Amino acid sequence: MRVALHTTVRADRIDAYEAAHRAVPEELTAAIRAxxxxxxxxxxxxxxxxxxxxxxxxxxxxxxxxxxxxxxAWQARMAELLDVVHDYSTNGADAGLPVVWEL
Structure with a gap:
């Protein structure tokens, strides 16, 4: 299934957000894949x-x-950089953006 989400980064933390994503822990990417x-x-x-x-x-x-x-740990780091965070609670499963149109 495809899921689209919307979050927002703090205007004064864009560089730090992008730097963090250049060094996502391998343990986290492996867990996401698993x-x-x-x-x-x-x-x-x-x-x-x-x-x-x-x-x-x-x-x-x-x-x-x-x-x-x-x-x-990653979400705590992201919470310092984001105004709107990714919701990992059970309610987060309903946070996806609705499909409006698809080709």
Missing amino acids: AGATSWTIWRSGTDLFHLLDCDDYARLLAALEELPVNI
Whole structure:
């Protein structure tokens, strides 16, 4: 399944956000893959961040990552950089952007 998400980075933390994503911990990327993600891309327009991920089951992916120590540490780091964060709770499975049109 494809899931599109929207988060926002703090205007004064864009450089730090991009630097962090140049050094995502290998343990985290391995955990994301193990949880069923096959790809995850983030685009930035100003402070808006748009995520597109492909995974087997988004709710299951969130559940697998929510309590994982490496993800908790990463989310704490992201919380310092973002105004709107990615929701890893069970409610987060409903946070995807609705499809308006598709070719």
